[in-house]
Amino acid sequence: xxxxxxxxxxxxxxxxxxxxxxxxxxxxxxxxxxxxxxxxxxxxxxxxxxxxxxxxxxxxxxxxxxxxxxxxxxxxxxxxxxxxxxxxxxxxxxxxxxxxxxxxxxxxxxxxxxxxxxxxxxxxxxxxxxxxxxxxxxxxxxxxxxxxxxxxxxxxxxxxxxxxxxxxxxxxxxxxxxxxxxxxxxxxxxxxxxxxxxxxxxxxxxxxxxxxxxxxxxxxxxxxxxxxxxxxxxxxxxxxxx
Amino acid sequence: xxxxxxxxxxxxxxxxxxxxxxxxxxxxxxxxxxxxxxxxxxxxxxxxxxxxxxxxxxxxxxxxxxxxxxxxxxxxxxxxxxxxxxxxxxxxxxxxxxxxxxxxxxxxxxxxxxxxxxxxxxxxxxxxxxxxxxxxxxxxxxxxxxxxxxxxxxxxxxxxxxxxxxxxxxxxxxxxxxxxxxxxxxxxxxxxxxxxxxxxxxxxxxxxxxxxxxxxxxx
Numbered sequence: 001x002x003x004x005x006x007x008x009x010x011x012x013x014x015x016x017x018x019x020x021x022x023x024x025x026x027x028x029x030x031x032x033x034x035x036x037x038x039x040x041x042x043x044x045x046x047x048x049x050x051x052x053x054x055x056x057x058x059x060x061x062x063x064x065x066x067x068x069x070x071x072x073x074x075x076x077x078x079x080x081x082x083x084x085x086x087x088x089x090x091x092x093x094x095x096x097x098x099x100x101x102x103x104x105x106x107x108x109x110x111x112x113x114x115x116x117x118x119x120x121x122x123x124x125x126x127x128x129x130x131x132x133x134x135x136x137x138x139x140x141x142x143x144x145x146x147x148x149x150x151x152x153x154x155x156x157x158x159x160x161x162x163x164x165x166x167x168x169x170x171x172x173x174x175x176x177x178x179x180x181x182x183x184x185x186x187x188x189x190x191x192x193x194x195x196x197x198x199x200x201x202x203x204x205x206x207x208x209x210x211x212x213x214x215x216x217x218x219x220x221x222x223x224x225x226x227x228x229x230x231x232x233x234x235x236x237x238x239x240x241x242x
Numbered sequence: 243x244x245x246x247x248x249x250x251x252x253x254x255x256x257x258x259x260x261x262x263x264x265x266x267x268x269x270x271x272x273x274x275x276x277x278x279x280x281x282x283x284x285x286x287x288x289x290x291x292x293x294x295x296x297x298x299x300x301x302x303x304x305x306x307x308x309x310x311x312x313x314x315x316x317x318x319x320x321x322x323x324x325x326x327x328x329x330x331x332x333x334x335x336x337x338x339x340x341x342x343x344x345x346x347x348x349x350x351x352x353x354x355x356x357x358x359x360x361x362x363x364x365x366x367x368x369x370x371x372x373x374x375x376x377x378x379x380x381x382x383x384x385x386x387x388x389x390x391x392x393x394x395x396x397x398x399x400x401x402x403x404x405x406x407x408x409x410x411x412x413x414x415x416x417x418x419x420x421x422x423x424x425x426x427x428x429x430x431x432x433x434x435x436x437x438x439x440x441x442x443x444x445x446x447x448x449x450x451x452x453x454x455x456x457x458x459x460x461x
Contacts, residue, residue: 048367050363050366050367073366073369073370073371074369076366076367076368076369077368077369078369079367080368081364081367081368083360083363083364085360087358087360087361087363087364088364089361089364089365089379089383090383091382091383091386091457100378101368101369101370104370104374104378105368105369105370105374106369149368150368153368153369
């Protein structure tokens with residue numbers, strides 16, 4: 001479903017992604033983990049062209065994401081993206097945050113889009129927050145609205161870029177639970193995360209990155225018990241034994 | 243100082259004053275209405291990724307902003323008017339609109355740039371085109387942030403409209419000059435004219451304050 005082929009990315013002379021090769025099949029959940037500065041967020045942002053790449057290509061459902069001829073807006077409307085800092089629209093209510101793209105991009109009728117938005121918000125435990133503005137919601141609630149906003153477009157793929165890193169500890173669970181629930185629906189997902197227990201529990205594959213390279217790709221049990229690379233062993237030592 | 247105040251000069255010349263006031267209101271309102279789209283367009287073009295378009299907008303802003311309004315009005319009336327035949331009335335409106343537009347452009351640019359980058363990314367990542375994202379997500383947020391500097395700009399526009407009297411547009415200031423010329427009642431006439439200008443700008447600032455409250459967002 002997502003084919004990342006020999007991708008190189010530079011900021012000026014500095015190379016931030018090195019020959020990335022990754023294939024993510026439909027209905028699979030991949031976690032990108034690794035030390036900060038490894039290029040995890042940069043990589044996930046290249047999948048919907050929030051970041052450009054200089055070499056290689058990325059195919060989503062066979063469509064080349066970075067090809068100038070690709071209709072990027074249509075492609076993006078099929079890929080949900082959830083940001084670390086939510087990026088909800090502060091001037092719009094939760095309901096409008098969720099229903100705007102269906103209305104203005106997919107041209108769904110306002111009534112239909114709002115009914116669906118209410119369903120989504122309710123299913124994420126936000127049924128009573130429909131008319132709240134983002135500034136009136138807690139971080140955990142905001143991130144759940146952001147997840148509802150992404151789901152409202154009925155995406156084929158969901159990308160999560162450190163969805164819990166900006167949250168207070170007591171709010172992490174409510175957001176992880178929302179993603180867990182989504183995992184049971186067979187959604188194809190890529191998650192950049194520092195929540196090792198969560199990655200181990202829901203993911204089909206762990207992609208371990210360091211220094212802009214994919215160092216190791218393995219099922220969670222294997223990666224967390226018998227990492228093959230020295231970098232992987234070193235990383236796990238630091239994050240699991242503290 | 244031995245001076246007998248005589249306010250009767252005001253009601254005696256009320257017709258002339260009201261005519262001048264009406265013209266000032268017309269010119270200010272039209273110039274304001276025209277300067278807003280000019281300013282928004284120039285502000286948007288200035289942040290365009292196309293260097294040529296950005297250069298054109300920057301040239302307009304820097305040039306018009308850098309010339310005194312008085313000189314701009316004289317230039318439009320005595321130079322541009324030779325080719326376009328605008329007449330004094332439209333010369334005044336065009337001059338004020340483009341002058342004010344160059345300031346509004348910078349306010350708009352600052353407003354757009356004050357909206358966090360993540361807002362555009364979020365909108366684009368959900369499939370919105372650049373223009374749709376600008377219209378629905380960025381500009382409404384920028385609008386709220388630029389209301390206070392816009393209020394100042396509109397107030398300046400109304401006050402600056404007093405300069406159009408130099409190209410013989412019979413605005414409120416010229417009406418005052420004419421009345422003082424025949425009655426020599428400077429104190430009464432200029433005080434009253436000043437109060438009328440103040441009344442106009444005060445209404446504008448109250449309207450903007452109302453808009454600020456109405457569109458205030460919980461942060």
